[in-house]
Amino acid sequence: MRSLDHLFEHSSRSLARRTSRRSLLASLGQLLTGAALLPLLPVDRGGRAWASDAKSGGPETCEYWKYCAIDGFLCSCCGGTSSSCPPGTASSPITWIGTCHNPGDGRDYIVSYNDCCGKTSCGNCECNRNEREKPVYRPSRNNDLNWCMANADSNYHCTVSVILGVAEK
Amino acid sequence: MGCLMRSAPLRSAATLCLTLSVLAHAAPPPLPAEHLTVQQLPPKSPHWVYVYDEAFNNEIDARVHLFDGDSYRRLGQIDAGFTPSVNLSPDGATTVVATTYFARGSRGARTDVVEFTDNTTLAVTGEIVLPPKRVETAPSLFNIAYSPDGHFLYVAYLTPAASFGVLDPAHGKVLGEIDTAGCVLVIPSGPNRVSSICESGRLLTVTLDTQGHEAARALSEPFFDPDRDPVFVQGIPTTRGYAFLSFLGEVHEVDLSGTRPAFAQPWSLVSPAEQGRWRPGADQVGAIHRALGRLYVPMHQGGEGTHKDGGTEIWVFDMPSHRRLASWPVQAAGLSRVLAVQVSQDPAPILFAASNAADVAVFDALSGKLRHVEKHLGQTPWMMLNP
Numbered sequence: 001m002r003s004l005d006h007l008f009e010h011s012s013r014s015l016a017r018r019t020s021r022r023s024l025l026a027s028l029g030q031l032l033t034g035a036a037l038l039p040l041l042p043v044d045r046g047g048r049a050w051a052s053d054a055k056s057g058g059p060e061t062c063e064y065w066k067y068c069a070i071d072g073f074l075c076s077c078c079g080g081t082s083s084s085c086p087p088g089t090a091s092s093p094i095t096w097i098g099t100c101h102n103p104g105d106g107r108d109y110i111v112s113y114n115d116c117c118g119k120t121s122c123g124n125c126e127c128n129r130n131e132r133e134k135p136v137y138r139p140s141r142n143n144d145l146n147w148c149m150a151n152a153d154s155n156y157h158c159t160v161s162v163i164l165g166v167a168e169k
Numbered sequence: 170m171g172c173l174m175r176s177a178p179l180r181s182a183a184t185l186c187l188t189l190s191v192l193a194h195a196a197p198p199p200l201p202a203e204h205l206t207v208q209q210l211p212p213k214s215p216h217w218v219y220v221y222d223e224a225f226n227n228e229i230d231a232r233v234h235l236f237d238g239d240s241y242r243r244l245g246q247i248d249a250g251f252t253p254s255v256n257l258s259p260d261g262a263t264t265v266v267a268t269t270y271f272a273r274g275s276r277g278a279r280t281d282v283v284e285f286t287d288n289t290t291l292a293v294t295g296e297i298v299l300p301p302k303r304v305e306t307a308p309s310l311f312n313i314a315y316s317p318d319g320h321f322l323y324v325a326y327l328t329p330a331a332s333f334g335v336l337d338p339a340h341g342k343v344l345g346e347i348d349t350a351g352c353v354l355v356i357p358s359g360p361n362r363v364s365s366i367c368e369s370g371r372l373l374t375v376t377l378d379t380q381g382h383e384a385a386r387a388l389s390e391p392f393f394d395p396d397r398d399p400v401f402v403q404g405i406p407t408t409r410g411y412a413f414l415s416f417l418g419e420v421h422e423v424d425l426s427g428t429r430p431a432f433a434q435p436w437s438l439v440s441p442a443e444q445g446r447w448r449p450g451a452d453q454v455g456a457i458h459r460a461l462g463r464l465y466v467p468m469h470q471g472g473e474g475t476h477k478d479g480g481t482e483i484w485v486f487d488m489p490s491h492r493r494l495a496s497w498p499v500q501a502a503g504l505s506r507v508l509a510v511q512v513s514q515d516p517a518p519i520l521f522a523a524s525n526a527a528d529v530a531v532f533d534a535l536s537g538k539l540r541h542v543e544k545h546l547g548q549t550p551w552m553m554l555n556p
Contacts, residue, residue, distance in 0.1 A: 071477070094329065120275040123226035131474040135402045136306055137353050137366040138395060139329055146252055146305035149328060153276050154269070154305070155251065156228060 062127035066111055068100035069131045071143040072159035075116055077125030083162045085116035091160075092117055092147045096140055098132065099167050108167040117148035119157040210235075210244060210289060215515040217244070219264060219554040220529060221255050221308050222547030228252060229275050233264060234547050235291065238519045238531050241541050245291040252305040254312030258338075259319050261556025262288055265338075267303050267313045267324050283313070283324065283336065297341050299334060302326035304353070307452060308552035309403045311354035316361065321381055323355035323363050333363060335381040344381030349373055354402060356411065358425035366402060370395045372423070372430050392432040393421055401476070403552075405455045405464070407488075412457065414438070414449050414466065416476045420491075436491040438466060438484065446470055450478045452551040453509035458518050458534065462488040465520055465534070467507040468496075479506025479525050485537070497537040504530050504542065511553035523550040 057063030059082040060074065066082055067074070079086030095114040102109055134141035148154045216238035224231045231249040236242070249255060250268030257264055264286040272278040281299040286292065304312055304327040313324050315338070322336040326346065333355045335344045352365035352373040361377040361384075370391035378384040393400045393415060400421055404411035410425035418438035424431040439447050449455070451467040458465075464487075467480020485495040499507050499522060507530075509523040518534035529546040532539055 069474075118276060121226060121228040126225070128477060129474065130477050133474065133476070134395065134399055135366075136304075136327075137402065138368045138399070139327070139353075142306075144307040145327065145329075149305055153271065154279055155271060155275055 060125060062125070062129065065102045065104070066100055066109070066161040066163070067127055068129055069098040069133050069143055070113055070159055070161055071128045071130065071133075072115065072126070072156070073122040074125040074127050075122070075158040075160045078116075078122035078158045080116065080158065080160065083160050085114075085160060086119075086122070086158065088119065089116040089157050090118045090151055090153065091115075092151055094150050095147050096142065097164070098141075098161075100131070100161070108169070110164040110167050112162045112164050113143065113147075113159055114162060115147040115159050116157045117151040118153040118155055121156055122158040208245075210291065213261065213288065213556065214239060215513045215556070216519055217555060218511055218513075218521050218529075219247075219255075219257065220523065220546055220550045221249075221253075221552040221554070223252070223308070223549040223551050224547070225549040229271065231268070232547070233266070234550075236529065236543065236546060238513065238521060238541075241531070241543060243543075243546070247286050247291060254303060254324065255308065255552070255554070256310060256313050256315065257288075257554050257556060258315050259317055263294075264288055265313060265315070265322065267299065269301075269303070269305065283322070285338065295341055297336055297338075297343060299324060299343065300326075300346070302328050302332070302334075302346075309354065310406070310554075311356050311402065311404065314355050314357045316357050316359075318360050320360060321357075321377065323357060325354045325365075327353060331365070333365070335377060337381065347375050347377075347383050349375070356404065356425070358410065359428075362425070362428070364425065364430060366400075368395055374430060376428070387429060389430050389432075392423065392430075393419075393435075401449070401454045403452070403454050405457045406459065407457060408459050412455065412464070412488075414454050416448060417444060418448050418468075420464070422488075438468070438486065438493075445472065448475065449480070450476045451480060451508045451510070452477070453511070453523075453553065456510045456512040456520070457488070458512045459514060460516075461518070463494070463512075463534070464488050465510050465512055467499075467510055467522070469506065479508040481506060483507060483510065483520070483522060483532075483537075495537055497532070499524075499530070502530065502539045502542075504528060509551055509553055511555055513555055521553050523553060529553075 059076040076082050085091045092115040095112050136142045146156050148156045220234040222232050229251045231253050233247040235244040249266045253266050253268040266284045270280050279301045281301045281303045283297045285295045287294045304325040322338045324334040326332045331349045331353050349365045352367040356364040364372045364374045370393045372389040376385040398415045398417045400413040400415045404413050410423045413421045419435045421435050422433040449466050456465045466484050468484045469481045483497045505524045505526040507522045511521045512534050513519050520532040520534040522530045527545050529543045531541040
């Protein structure tokens with residue numbers, strides 16, 4: 001799990017280093033290509049302390065295992081699901097990656113925290129968990145950023161947690 | 170008033186009732202006509218505090234509340250749009266808000282703009298339109314910041330390419346943009362220096378020329394370990410720079426008075442026995458009374474991943490000696506966890522503490538005595554500023 005963390009962290013760090021102003025277009029191209037293969041970097045904004053020691057729960061609860069580092073409103077409570085955006089919103093092409101432990105099967109999973117964009121904040125089921133979350137100088141690990149930032153409409157609505165695969169140890 | 174009484178023995182009571190009835194109808198005199206006015210702010214006080222309210226449940230409608238820590242009155246409001254960056258000018262005369270508006274309210278074309286509010290009237294007096302790049306993140310003093318002389322205004326950009334804008338507030342112009350090679354935020358020092366925090370734990374310091382263009386840049390040595398013990402980006406102003414607290418409770422004092430940052434030997438908020446159990450955690454994770462050298466930190470018991478959990482206690486430190494002076498349990502005062510603290514800089518200071526229930530408590534900053542709890546001061550008060 002830790003090595004995979006580092007793998008994704010490294011790729012995201014490299015992305016951040018590459019995305020200088022002068023190379024913005026090239027970097028965005030890489031970003032979108034990367035997004036097609038693997039939703040990158042996610043986010044969320046700062047917030048209240050919530051369920052930092054949560055163990056489990058359903059997709060409409062902050063305690064749900066996939067939400068171990070989510071900071072935002074759960075799309076499951078806003079017309080979407082834990083892996084789909086609500087109707088009428090647009091998913092963020094960039095995001096950030098975390099690793100969460102599923103107590104149901106004992107496996108660790110790589111998850112992508114994507115924001116859903118284009119409507120104002122849902123305001124329902126706020127969730128703030130921060131396992132292995134890092135400040136904004138490490139954006140690949142940060143959930144305070146608005147990851148709708150690169151969308152045509154950058155308004156933030158809610159956040160999903162999408163399973164990308166098993167984190168092999 | 171019903172006073173109908175037919176029996177003789179009750180005549181005196183009836184008379185009394187009638188008298189009271191007449192008096193009731195005769196008094197009080199009518200209220201005078203009123204004249205509609207707009208309230209003027211009183212002279213500013215060191216006990217004012219500007220409360221950043223993200224309005225997270227309806228995020229396009231953030232605002233800044235001006236609150237008086239003596240009268241406990243809400244004095245007014247500054248509108249702040251979507252996920253704003255907020256700061257005060259060095260003289261405290263201006264509140265500056267960098268924000269985003271959408272053409273159709275919650276949707277449509279994005280406009281990023283810096284708005285200037287006169288703090289004597291709370292009226293917006295000017296604006297500068299930005300490129301649509303400003304960082305949209307949790308509040309800190311380094312999302313937007315003036316140079317200490319007020320000549321330049323710096324705005325952090327993240328698209329996610331990292332850079333910052335240099336603005337001329339006197340002439341309402343964007344002077345340029347400086348690429349920061351992945352380092353983020355704008356920490357001002359001197360008349361023309363801007364430092365950004367890098368993921369390697371270093372500071373990148375860019376020196377500007379008189380036109381606001383890059384003249385030089387230098388990368389410091391690492392001053393913290395971002396893997397083992399990252400620092401919060403919510404630096405706290407000291408007399409010569411800023412103090413950055415780490416997740417585990419180390420205090421990193423950075424002296425920015427020279428051309429290059431100087432890093433003091435870190436010291437710890439916690440004893441060896443407390444390390445890993447007690448730690449700082451909040452959105453605004455500390456406040457310093459600079460003349461007294463006192464540091465106030467929301468602390469809680471918790472492990473990895475609890476760095477945004479608010480404090481159940483406020484710990485008070487003497488910065489020169491690194492000695493802990495007090496621990497004030499806020500929950501004993503009826504508060505929920507503290508997410509932001511600020512202290513006034515006058516000789517009779519008060520400590521403001523904003524909770525995750527959106528209450529703002531007012532403490533005597535010397536004794537810890539709770540003076541007042543202002544309930545629901547906004548929706549999500551995550552940062553507080555004072556002149």
